[in-house]
Amino acid sequence: MKLYLEKKASYSLLKISGNIELDDLKELRETLQTLANQNKPLIIDLRNLKNAHYKIGLLLRGIKRLFLRRCLPLKIVCKDPYILTVISLFDYDIAYDTTKDLVSAKNIIELKI
Numbered sequence: 001m002k003l004y005l006e007k008k009a010s011y012s013l014l015k016i017s018g019n020i021e022l023d024d025l026k027e028l029r030e031t032l033q034t035l036a037n038q039n040k041p042l043i044i045d046l047r048n049l050k051n052a053h054y055k056i057g058l059l060l061r062g063i064k065r066l067f068l069r070r071c072l073p074l075k076i077v078c079k080d081p082y083i084l085t086v087i088s089l090f091d092y093d094i095a096y097d098t099t100k101d102l103v104s105a106k107n108i109i110e111l112k113i
Helices: 024-037 056-069 081-087 092-097 102-112
Strands: 002-007 012-020 042-052 074-077
Touching: 002 024, 012 024, 024 042, 024 056, 042 056, 042 081, 042 102, 056 074, 056 081, 056 092, 074 092, 074 102
Parallel strands: 012 042, 042 074
Antiparallel strands: 002 012
16 A cells, blocks of 8 residues: 645645455554644545455544544545445445545535635
């Protein structure tokens, strides 16, 4: 798994690529919690993700709830049906927070601010 973090003035962008294994979930959780503590909207880009452990669904469900409690927008960019299925195993509502391209995710985040 490779993480690339880009911080803008109004939001943060986390790009995840490669394969997410079970061992990678701890690092990913710590990164996402750090980003949530910065009180900025977050875009998670999963377009270059090849494979994901099924427990990423639990992690994203928890992060989504954390962002909702803090009234912060969270958008996931993903167009791969397999990855969408894996991330929505435990919370199908997370599929409604996804978009297929980065431009529309940025526009939605900026509208919610």
